[in-house]
Amino acid sequence: MMPVKGAGAHTVTILMYHSVGTIANAGIHARNIVSVGNFCRQMRYLAAHCHVISLDRYVTHVLSGEPLPADSVVITFDDGYKDNYQQAYPILAQLGLPATFFLATAYIGTGAIKWEDRLSWMVRAGAHSELRASIAGLRIERRYSLQDQAARMRAVDDLVGLLHRVEEGERQRVLEAITGAMGVADRPHPSDMMLSWDEARAMAKTPGISFGSHGVTHCRLSRLSAEALRAEIADSKSRIETELQQPVTLFSYPYGGEGDVDERSRRCIQANGFRCALTTTYGRNRLHSDLYQLRRVGAANRGELGFRLGTWLRASAAGEAMKAIYNSMPAGSR
Template sequence: MVSSGRDGEQTAAPEGWTPSARPFGFYTAMEISYRIGLIRAFKSVADRYWLERPTRSWWSLRKKHNPCFVVLTYHRVSPTPSPFAIDTVALPVFERQMRCLAQHFTVLTIEDLVERLQAGETIPPDCAAITFDDGYADNYHHAFPVLTALGLPATVYLATGAVGTGQVLWFDRVLRAFEQTNCESAHLPYERKPQTLSPVTQRARLAARALFWLRSLPRERRDASMRTLFTMLGVAPPAEDSSLMLTWDQVRTMARQGCRFGSHTVSHPILSQITMPEVVREVSESKRMIEHAIGRPVTTFAYPSGRAQDYSPEIVDIVRRAGYRGAVTNTTFGVNAAGEDLYRINRLRPWEEDLPSFYLKLSWYKLQDSGWRESGASSPLDGAGRACRVACR
């Protein structure tokens, strides 16, 4: 694809770029900015400086002395995303994002980054890592071929109880119940009044609220509440599905071709909602199972859900004592720098469907210092991001 340059000269558009057919607005302005290099100029500033948390109305830049790195987290990749599949990225979008990373970043595994930082080595500039949570089969069928073709390494965090067993993880059982129900309305236990279950978008929103409610409950209450929910939706508990998750043969094939694997527990519980002996079993047994399957050490861990309330200092200590050298979270969205806690590595969720927004998001988070992330202060780009999402609908 080509675009018109100065004096009518034909110049190549950025790799992976797809023009928008949407009317002029913020989204089109994003395209123009990408083409004339404004976003790249913004990134060059983010490569060199931290934007410190504002005091009063002042923002200030502080020079970076060490490179930082960004970690992306994915769950599922599919040519036909379903509203009832957890955090699914469309395959064409994933391909564009990976080409962007291959072109503009040095991509290392999270294990390599942890090892270098623990050894006191300086990491390369523009460094990124790619991770996948849970261990879905589409990681093998759709994501892995893209990564292999581009020579990009990645780490898949396995919930080992679902690998090769046909077991459906608890949140996927909930999503399937909402997908399969024929009820037109239901008085769901977390809603104040009966809710209509159509159209599909409304049902998907209710399913998301169900997950938010259920993950705040202790495991026994969660399981009992799920049974109640299935009854209200008029569906049987979802059956096993041998095609949903990776098999151990697929895991071994990916490992032989350079993919790394980490632990995501056995049954994907919210660790803060179970007892400490249960935490020890979940953290240690999953590590043992993966190491037995692939014959290699497992050195990193991903906290299920990964919010601040989903793990504790005691759980972090259990992870450390189990032999892991680092762990990833979803506590705050942002980048990581040398000297920060390697058992609380931040990650980003790349939900942007258009390439300029994806590229701008990575650059913005590279600019934020730890004060921004720890304070939860709003970004000066938040309004622009919301406008972009509205324009992209």
């Protein structure tokens, strides 16, 4: 099945990745993982059928009004996982594809991990076959069966959704209770999940590879005080520029949903010299798109055919037909 040409004329699809590795890695929230094989097939498809441009080039097109090549695609990664260097970077370099990596600097070279990944590790690596969780602020009690890895991943997905709805203090209390309940209190979490600065520096030497800011602690900017907001944005930018010795002008909102992107954050991002900011809102972008609310398409863990039908062509004029075809495919073929 040949790709639909012309559907993306004068638009750009910004693809969003997180981790490129294996679902068996209990320390990374499984929803954020694309397998190495699928990533390689996706990149080969893009190299053969699309115009892959850098994010910086797209911003320049918007500012100048110069038309975009048809079927333009930008490749981005959020958070700064080590497998970006170990798995994704060699494939990108081999194919000569540009990409931007957004770093949450509190986790780069420190051994710390995001709370979602800590939760995933505790639930998926713990020895117990059942978990009870109480979230007082939501008046919710949950009992999860952990009989197999599929059940454990479902439990993680549910808990992540619930804990996003509570304040930081209660979230930490629940996480500590789960630590005890899963019997992992005396077991350190994986300390090598995130990039080191040496690895980022090695990647930055390759033409087309760029880095941007994803904040310091990967928190929701819209919930911060004015001073905390400034620190998240300015300190992350400063740290990356110091470590990589290059300007940082690209930003990705942590979480990046509708409630995470507000005018106050936008003004702070602009004031700190960023040329654009990316959300996680689904959609393509055009020459007149708002550079501080750019949309993206999350790249799912699918092979080439599923990638074309489920991600690349989903926003085209034939999108509904393509989704129907994709949804009729056996899961193993996606």
